[in-house]
Amino acid sequence: MKKIALLVALIVIALAASACAGGSSYPSKPLEIVAPAGAGGGWDTLARTVQRSLETEKLYTQPTSVVNKVGGGGAVGLAYVFSKKADDYELVVYSPPLIINTLNKTFEQDYKQLTPLAKLITDYQVILVKADSPYKTLGDLIAALKKDPLSVKFAGASSPGSMDHLAIAKLAKKAGIDPNKLGYVAFNDVGSGLTALLGGNVGFMSTGVGEAIPQIEAKTVRALGVSSAERRGGVMKDVPTWKEAGVDVTYEVWRGIFGAPEMSGDAKKYWADTLKKMSASKTWKESLDKLQWVDAYADADAFSKFLAEEEKSYKELMTDTGFIK
Amino acid sequence: MKEERFASIALFLFAAAYLAMALLGIPEPSVRQVLGPEAFPRVIGALMVLLAGLYVLQTFRGAASEDEERAAVIGADEKLGTLFDFKTVATMLGLMLAYAFLFEPLGYPIATLLMFCTSVAVLDRRHWVRDLIIALFASFGLYFVFSFLLRVQLPAGPLRLLGL
């Protein structure tokens, strides 16, 4: 046992010595990027793409790693990042659920204490119907919903009150349909939602463009409208925007990157610079193409403003739909 | 068996607590629901209370309900022996809890090395040299296999400062 103790002591001393040896300028330590969900999801893919771009483009010279903190729609990840207050070497990626889950009190912490660094990419919601559906246009669908909101049920891949549901609620409200009367059926994942749509169990589906593209291309489903301000290209070029279809709303599924609360000025400056470089880099652009993500880079200031607007908009929408009491 | 009476009562209390929460503690959802979030827990809770109640009755009436004949035929798990080495079990459980507690702060390699060596010291220390070598492989060796071969990030603890 003595020998073991000695060995452990030696290791500890060696580590302590190496820790002190580092310089004082940022960055002098390995970076940890938190993906607040499991491997393979949207947040995880973003975190890993950022990590790979930083590494390949030699933008961050110290080692980098991605850690998955899974649970509660991001609650576990947020608690973890809050426990690392003032640690300049913790970054985390998030998207609208950060605001939604703060407003509906799933999150105990206030996301506004995080340090917004940059908005990176965005996706949009799309409304899908089965290829042989009687609803040929978004107008048809809205007319049917106006007559009786419950006559057409719709599927989404998350609980009521999260993005797939709220996007349609926003659309419905603008179109003059009571968003509280919609017949939303929640599925575990996009796959089971699509199965229910193709099997004729639900009338339409609300999902992200990225997930819908294979089915749109195969023409098993028809996309009635996309939530972007302007038409998308490629497979989506014939799909009208919601605005074109007569309802003047947009819905954006943004993804951005944050630092831990109380990040130092040095670190903020470093990341403002580095993330800008990264978003213009070849590795990053190539990954975006492959993943069919839309570049939506905005620097820290613009991102903060954007977040404030998003919060306002969600607050209104969620109050109307009863998710904030 | 007296012990089993306690167990059955504990289970009954657990079931009752679960049912009570199903009746009182599930928040009202903000969306329209045909069947709300409280329905299943209430049914499950009621069934559980009923079954746990039956179990309590059985333990107080003696083990008559246990179908030993059937058990012999179907070869159900043998019942555990009565031996119970409290000291060893408690020490090892304590060790497991300590391992869980130190897993992130110390990092996988160091925490595992400590757990391994202490367990060996508790259980059988005759071959400690061999076991120490094995422990080094299981802690630092596996750590490298996970990080570099499988790309699974294990907590590095203080080793993170070395950039490992």
Next chain:
Amino acid sequence: MNFFDNLAMGFGVALTPLNLFYAFVGVFLGTVIGVLPGIGPMTGIALLIPITFGLPPTSAIILMAGIYYGAMYGGSTTSILVNAPGESSSVVTCFDGFQMAKKGRAGPALAAAAIGSFIAGTFATLMLMLIGPWIAAFALNFGPPEYFALMFAGLTVVTSLAGRSLVKALLATTIGLAIATIGIDLQSGVPRYTFGNPEMLDGLEFLVVAIGLFAVSEVIVNLSDMRQAVQERLSIKGGLWLNAEDWRRAIPAFTRGTLSGFFVGGIAGAGAAVASFVSYGLEKKMSKYKDELGSGAIEGVAGPEAANNAAAGGAMIHLLCLGIPGSGTTAIMLGALLMLGLQPGPLLFQQNPQFVWGLIASMYVGNVMLLVLNLPLVGMWVKILDIPLYLLIVFIILFSFLGVYTMNNSVQDLWLMVVFGVIGYLLRRFDIPASPIILGMVLGDLMEQAMRQSLMISDGNLGIFVTRPISLTLLLIAVVSITNPYWKHIGRGLRKLLGAA
């Protein structure tokens, strides 16, 4: 091009040295991932995706499919040897696999698992090749009501898991169902039984409970009489390979497991874990040796292990023919395929025939490789049982921790695992079976969600469950399987009644 040209082209692609190499790397890594408890094929593939970036698409998918199958093969190993399930689909393998190991028959158990996996994997690939698109179209008939009926039928398996007392088994099932209600309720978004703990919002991880109840409790059992009792090693008695008797008993189980697993997991898309439970229940009802199940019958390994691989193969059909992932792992593969510039779905066969047929051929090749790789490994794995007991215990603790932690990087899961270890020990002491808890956990959540989705769709009309043919059939099967032990009594009672009248 006709079918045989396509297949020949496929083998032309799969048998290039490079693709053979990737198939091998895939099945090897998959086996490693499968053997380690915790890290499943899903995490494994997600983490290895970056490696595939530089590869041609066909090589990349061959690598990923190899990992998927390899993990299904490897998952049973630790279930059989040390009662620690490597994947959620291998929990059922613990029931009889570990009992076989205790009797010194770990060799035949491992061999049966490998052979069952091979048969089922090959069968699923054959189905994909011959009638993939038809199966995919049929699969769309499984909506929420059919899911509910399927899960309900699955729940009747509990009668097969009961040990000495039905009350205890049913009680254990309700405990499992209760655990399944923990977390945010998908249909309403409200938290249930989370006590304000953010990590509870996603509910309890199924493998954390399973590893606690089985592996950790086994550790406690061993520790509790370590010093007094004469330690008996689980060393091998008899051969490593299946003997004639084993073959005779395993073959019907392979067949039943493959077919039921392919239906439940493959066509209906209920997942490999549910498929393995259903197969176990089926063995308990249909095997000639049903009374031995639970105490180390080879059918209990052969059936479920075939079933989970048939399910995995079926999930590939969903992915390739529909472009809809039928499991978590295939969802990750879908993402990876998109990144490689391929659109899985009905068009894939027309647009990328080389890719599809190359993959199909490589699945045959991969299954052969896995069999060749795994059978000799049996000899190596069983040596693990010769490790001195105290070291084996330390290793089980270590691997349980490692596996549970890597699932969610959560320390809380480690605490839970130890707690469930203690609970598992107590359950064994009072002879309450642990397996129905797992069954309840697996089926409970899916069943509740499916029922509520159905009622949402039908505006509360319960008729939705009995007016759809597949749902009705499944419900009738459930009723028959619950009541059939009592038919004799009822028949006798009726006759008496009629005779008296």
